[in-house]
Amino acid sequence: MILRRPAWLTWGTAHDxxxxxxxxxxxxxxxxxxxxxxxxxxxxxxxxxxxxxxxxVYHAFTAQQYLHGNPAAYDPWAKPPPDRAFEWTxxxxxxxLMAAAMAVFGETPFGWRIGSVLCSTAAVGLTALLSAELFGxxxxxxxxxxxxxxxxxxxxxxxxxxxxxxxVCFALFTLLHYVRWKDxxxxxxxxxxxxxxxxALATKWTAFYLFGILGLDLLRDLLLGRRRWxxxxxxxxxxxxxxxxxxxxxxxxxxxxxxxxxxxxxVELQQQMWWYHTRLRATHxxxxxxxxxxxxxxxxxxxxxxxxxxxxxxxxALGNSVILIAGFAAALLWSWRDVFAVAAPQVGGGRLSxxxxxxxxxxxxxxxxxxxxxxxxxxxxxxxxxxxxFYHYAPALPLLCIVLxxxxxxxxxxxxTLPRWTRPAAAAVVIGALAFFVVTYPVLTGVPLPxxxxxxxxxxxxxxx
Numbered sequence: 001m002i003l004r005r006p007a008w009l010t011w012g013t014a015h016d017x018x019x020x021x022x023x024x025x026x027x028x029x030x031x032x033x034x035x036x037x038x039x040x041x042x043x044x045x046x047x048x049x050x051x052x053x054x055x056x057v058y059h060a061f062t063a064q065q066y067l068h069g070n071p072a073a074y075d076p077w078a079k080p081p082p083d084r085a086f087e088w089t090x091x092x093x094x095x096x097l098m099a100a101a102m103a104v105f106g107e108t109p110f111g112w113r114i115g116s117v118l119c120s121t122a123a124v125g126l127t128a129l130l131s132a133e134l135f136g137x138x139x140x141x142x143x144x145x146x147x148x149x150x151x152x153x154x155x156x157x158x159x160x161x162x163x164x165x166x167x168v169c170f171a172l173f174t175l176l177h178y179v180r181w182k183d184x185x186x187x188x189x190x191x192x193x194x195x196x197x198x199x200a201l202a203t204k205w206t207a208f209y210l211f212g213i214l215g216l217d218l219l220r221d222l223l224l225g226r227r228r229w230x231x232x233x234x235x236x237x238x239x240x241x242x243x244x245x246x247x248x249x250x251x252x253x254x255x256x257x258x259x260x261x262x263x264x265x266x267v268e269l270q271q272q273m274w275w276y277h278t279r280l281r282a283t284h285x286x287x288x289x290x291x292x293x294x295x296x297x298x299x300x301x302x303x304x305x306x307x308x309x310x311x312x313x314x315x316x317a318l319g320n321s322v323i324l325i326a327g328f329a330a331a332l333l334w335s336w337r338d339v340f341a342v343a344a345p346q347v348g349g350g351r352l353s354x355x356x357x358x359x360x361x362x363x364x365x366x367x368x369x370x371x372x373x374x375x376x377x378x379x380x381x382x383x384x385x386x387x388x389x390f391y392h393y394a395p396a397l398p399l400l401c402i403v404l405x406x407x408x409x410x411x412x413x414x415x416x417t418l419p420r421w422t423r424p425a426a427a428a429v430v431i432g433a434l435a436f437f438v439v440t441y442p443v444l445t446g447v448p449l450p451x452x453x454x455x456x457x458x459x460x461x462x463x464x465x
Contacts, residue, residue, distance in 0.1 A: 002163075006158055006183070008326050009015050012161040016375055017078055022155055023454065026138070027138030027139070027141060027142055028138075030142055031125060031141065031142060031145055034124070034146060034149060035124050035125050035145070037411075038121055038124055038149040038151075039044060039117065039121045039157075040119045041149075041441075041445075042120065042121065042158050043117065044380060044445050045445045045446050046109065046110055046113055046114070046117065047108065047109040047110050047113075048109070048305075048446050049303055049305060049315075049446070050083075050108070050109055051109075052159065052161075053160070053303040053315070054162075054181040054302045054303065055160075055162050055302075055304060055457045056112065056161045056162070057083060057084050057085060057095070057161060058084075058085050058086070058087035058164050059087050059098065059161050059163060060097055060098060060112040060113075060161035061080075061084045061085070061086075061087070062086050062087040062088075063093050063095040063098035063099040063112060063161070064099070064100055064102065064107055064112075064391060065104065066095055066096060066099040066255060066464055067087065067099040067102055067103060068456050069259060069260075071090070071259040071260060071261065072086060073086050073087075073093045074086075074088055074092075074256050074259070074261060074265075075088070076088050076269065076272040076335045082320055082394045083332060086461075087308050088205070088269060088272070088273070089205070089273055089277065090163055090204055090205070090273070091201065091202045091203060091205070091252055092202070092252055092253065092255065092256065093199065093202035093203045093252045093262050094115075094162075094163035094166040094167070094203045095163070096202075096252065096255060096300075097115050097166065097267035098112050098115050098161055100115075100435075100440075101114050101115045107222065112161040113159060113160065114160045115161070115166065115460060116157065116158050116159060116160060116161060116165040116166070117159060117165075118162070119158070119165040119166045119169035120154060120155070120157065120158025120159075120169070121158070122147050122155070122169050123148070123158075123165070123168050123169045123355070123398060124145050126140060126169065126172035126173060126398075127144050127145055127398040127402060128131055128141040128144055128145035128448060129141070129173060130174055130175055130176045130179065130402065131144040131170060131229075131405055131406065133146075133176060133179045133180060133183065133405055134142050134179060134366040134369065134370065134402070135363075135366055137406065137409055138388040139409040139412070140402075140406040140408075140409035140410075140411070141405070143404075143405035143406075143408045143409050143430075144398075144401045144402045144404070144405030144406070145401075146405075146406075146430075147323050147327075147401040147404055147430075147433060150320055150323065150325050150403040150434060150436075150437040150443055151319065151320045151397055151401065152299075152316075152317075152318045152319050152320045152437065152440055153299070153317055153318065153319040153320075153390060153391065153393065153394055153397065154168070154394060154397050154398075154427075155437075155444050156302070156315070156316065156317040156318065157317060157394050159444075160302065160393075160425065163203050163340050164204075164391055164394050164395075165394075166203050167200055167203045167207070167395060168394055168395050168397075168398065170196050170197075170200035170203060170207075171196075171198070171200050171207070171210055171395055172398055173192070173196035173375075174193050174200055174210055174423060175193075175195035175198045175210075175213075176196075177189045177190075177192040178190075178193040179195060179369070180193075181193055181237075187236070187336075187424075190236060190237060190240050191240060191305070191422055192246070193214075193240075193241075194240040194241055194243075194244035194245060194404070195248065196243060197210055197211070197214075197241060197244070197245045197249025198244050198245035198246075198247065198271070199248060200248060201245045201246075201248070201249050202248055202249045202251075202252035205277065206243075206377075207396065209376050209377055209380060209395075211241065211245075211375045212376055213372055213373050213377075214237075214241065216372060216376075217368075217369060217372065218234060219302045222234075226251045231302070233276070237432070243270070243320055245332070255267060256269075256321055257427075271295055277386055277399075278334040278385055278386070279385070280385075280387065282388060284387050284388055284389060285302060286298060286299075286300045286389055286390070287387045287388060287389055288388060288390055289382075289388065290378060290381045290382045290388065290392075291378065291382075292390075292392070293319075293324075293378070293390055293392075293393040294324055294325070294328045294378075294393075295321075295324065295325065296318070296319040296320075296321040296325075298314050298320060298390055299317055299318040299390055300316065300317040300389055300390050300391060301314070301316055302315040302317055303315040303446070305446070307448055310450060310451045311449065311450055311451065312448065312449065312450075312451050312454060313444075313447065313449070314359075314442075314443045314446065314448040314449070314454060315443065315444070315446045316439055316443045316444065317390060317391055317394075318439070318443060318444065319390070320433055320434040320435040320436050320437055321398070321436060322435075322436050323401065323404065323429075323433050323436075324400070324430060326404055326429045326432075326433075327400035327401065328400065329375060329402040330403045330404050330407045331371060331375075331400065331403050331452060334370075334409075335371055336366065342363050346456065355412065363393045369455055370399055370402055370403055371403075372397075372402055374396050374399035374403065375396075377395045377396040377399065378393060382394075398406060400449075404429070408425070408426040408429060408430060411425065411426035412426050412427075
């Protein structure tokens with residue numbers, strides 16, 4: 001049986017450069033405006049609530065203790081004050097950066113949250129740059145940045161003092177400079193990629209997924225004959241990724257040693273971290289499974305303030321359903337299409353020139369890399385023994401927005417191999433995503449609303465209550 005794919009599934013196969021190629025700095029100026037607008041929206045009501053909420057009782061509280069030089073902040077057996085807990089289950093970098101921000105802006109809600117705001121804002125720009133580096137399209141880069149700006153889970157995590165926004169920023173920095181290294185074999189880019197990987201590892205152990213992404217991509221090069229085992233670049237990458245991240249990870253515990261702790265305590269702490277993540281059997285009212293994340297079925301209720309006259313202010317980590325579902329559909333479409341694109345493009349004989357064939361191969365690799373990164377930052381959670389919440393999906397979302405952004409850009413450009421319905425469908429996705437963001441913005445920022453509106457509107461779906 002011969003499987004045939006529809007003709008429209010070949011869009012971009014022979015023209016994997018962007019439908020709207022990079023030209024001048026216009027798209028970068030538009031990106032800057034978009035990033036600044038997103039920053040302004042995140043700053044609205046940033047100091048509400050005026051106290052710790054959700055996991056700020058761990059992360060921001062521990063950052064305060066770092067600032068005060070309290071060695072108990074690193075002690076798994078130390079007794080914290082009521083309604084607080086020392087956060088030792090993750091590496092300390094994000095909390096150290098929160099402490100630095102509080103040293104500048106004060107021990108206020110703004111002080112402990114501004115770091116997340118800046119990292120999530122930077123993530124929008126990094127997403128656009130990564131998309132542009134992969135696909136050479138200013139239009140696709142801008143669409144990816146816009147979609148990530150409208151994505152509610154990323155938006156909410158960019159306003160709370162947790163380590164997720166920091167990790168996403170460092171992960172994107174790593175991927176961007178890795179792609180730049182592969183494109184130009186520049187040692188500086190390799191060093192920056194390894195540095196980003198170290199910063200990510202010093203923030204969350206989820207960075208080991210990034211090691212897997214880069215390792216699998218280099219293995220693909222070997223299997224396809226694009227690199228050889230004796231390739232100096234390959235061994236240079238192996239050396240950089242094997243040495244720089246561990247050194248940065250160790251350096252992140254400099255404060256730990258400065259407070260009088262020693263090597264034995266550091267080893268014990270790492271053991272306790274491992275046991276926590278592999279043996280935790282606790283439950284959470286908003287826990288969810290990875291398959292639910294792609295459908296936005298179980299957002300996380302972060303905080304509620306009951307006000308006068310039946311008004312309430314809710315905070316939710318609520319995804320943008322339009323982006324999540326449309327992006328996942330686009331990712332599946334890419335995956336299916338590229339299953340049929342394993343053969344090398346034919347050169348000569350009236351088919352493709354050598355330059356065209358190289359462009360096809362580069363485009364296939366770009367799609368492979370984005371899909372690899374997306375699925376590698378999402379699917380492994382299906383095998384995690386610990387409880388999971390929706391916000392564990394956050395690192396995969398920029399990659400999802402890159403996939404959807406490129407699909408929108410190509411549909412809007414009206415590539416000839418695309419069916420007519422793709423252009424209005426792309427417009428519907430963008431308009432729908434914008435409308436969803438506008439409607440949910442009050443519960444992403446804690447804007448007071450009538451309680452009846454919450455009950456009859458936002459809490460309609462059982463999983464959103």
